[in-house]
Amino acid sequence: MKNSVKLIMLLFISIIVINCKQEDKSPSYHKGDLTILTDESFKSVTEALAEGYMINYPETKIKVVTKKEDLGFLDLLQDKARIAVMSKELNPEEIKAYEEQVDLKFLPAKFAADAVIFIVPKNSPKNSITMDEIKNGLASESKEFIFDGANSSNLNFVAQKLKKEPKDLKFSVLPGSKNIIEELNKFPGKIGVIGLNTFSRPYDKTSEQLRDLVKILPVENxxxxxxxxxxxxxxxxxxxxxxxYFLTNEGNFNIANGFIRYSCTQLGQMIVQKEGLQPYNIYRREVQMR
Structure with a gap:
């Protein structure tokens, strides 16, 4: 009789242990670790969203890693990361590669409107730039435009806008957008090309200091x-x-998709707005007067 009771107890404990292990492995959006790959140009807004998510879900730990846009996309395909921030429009071959290797439908989660901007030192006599100047300058051997490197989101986007391949453009390179801002006055006649989010935070001291070094050229079209x-x-x-937009290779509702959902809801979109960018999902605010 005692042996039968022991056997039943052992079976009961085994079932509890198995269920606990299964529960630990189940998908969870509110706990766990996540690495997000982002181009340096939109690192600021990505970090702000990550901080907001961790405040709301204290059992999560999100690490934001800076990586050139093209390389981040490749890492996502190779399952080296679960989420990447993108800006360029993928071509049909890239979409096909994503759907085949990740085994998910290509559904970009759009969350903000940013911009590639053209900057000159504060004391420059130049006050605007035309689309023709941009096209001609990027075809000139003078290499008057300074980008933050090859494979970067800024270069990719400008090339797409001009309907060119990045390799066909002629440009100079200084690593890092912050470096371009701080060093631009050492290169008379050159024009820096950076992402707006580099210094778009309205009340951030570092952003203010960087904005004070340069002026943004309006684009004539x-x-x-x-x-x-x-x-x-x-x-x-x-x-x-x-x-x-965000791309993920996560097929269930785990921390990556939880973060994406949060970023696209009202809380996340308020963070985007505080970053000085335009929220992609605009929520109407209703006030009842009594």
């Missing part, structure tokens, strides 16, 4: 000047407005 302000981004009027 068909006789009209466009600044990368909130209206021009919202209406996609500024010629180099780009939409930021």
């Amino acid at each position: 068909k006789g009209v000047l466009y600044n990368p302000d909130s209206f021009a981004l919202r209406e996609m009027k500024y010629p180099f407005t780009r939409v930021l």
Whole structure:
């Protein structure tokens, strides 16, 4: 009789242990570790969203790793990361590779409107730039435009906008957008090309200091000047407005998809707005007056 009771107890304990192990392995959006790959150009907004998510879900730990856009996409395909932040439009071959290797439908989760901007030192006499100047300058051996490197989101996006391949453009390189801002005055006549999110935080001290070093050139298109302000981004009027989106290889509702959902809801979109970017999902605020 005692042996039978012991056997039943052992079976009961075994079932509890097995169920606990299964529960630990089950998908969870509110606990666990996540690495997000992002181009340096939109690192600031990615970090802000990650901080917001960790505050809401204290059992999560999110690490934001800077990687050139093209290389981040390759890492996602090779399952070296679960989520990447992108801005360029993938071509049919890239979409096919994503769907075949990740085994998911290509569904970009759009969360913000950012911009590629053209900057000159504060004391430069130049006050605007035309689309023709940009096209001609990027075909010139003078290499007057300075990018933050090959494979970067800024170069990819400008090339796409001009309907060119990045390898066909002629440009100079300084590693890092912050470096371009700080060193630009050492290269007279050169024009820096960076992402708006590099210094878009309205009340951030570091952003203010960087903004004070340069001026943003409005872009003239068909006789009209466009600044990368909130209206021009919202209406996609500024010629180099780009939409930021998440890609994941996670097929269930785990921490990566939880983070994506959070970023696209009202809380996440408020963070995007505080970053000085245009939220992609606009939520109407209703006030009842009594």
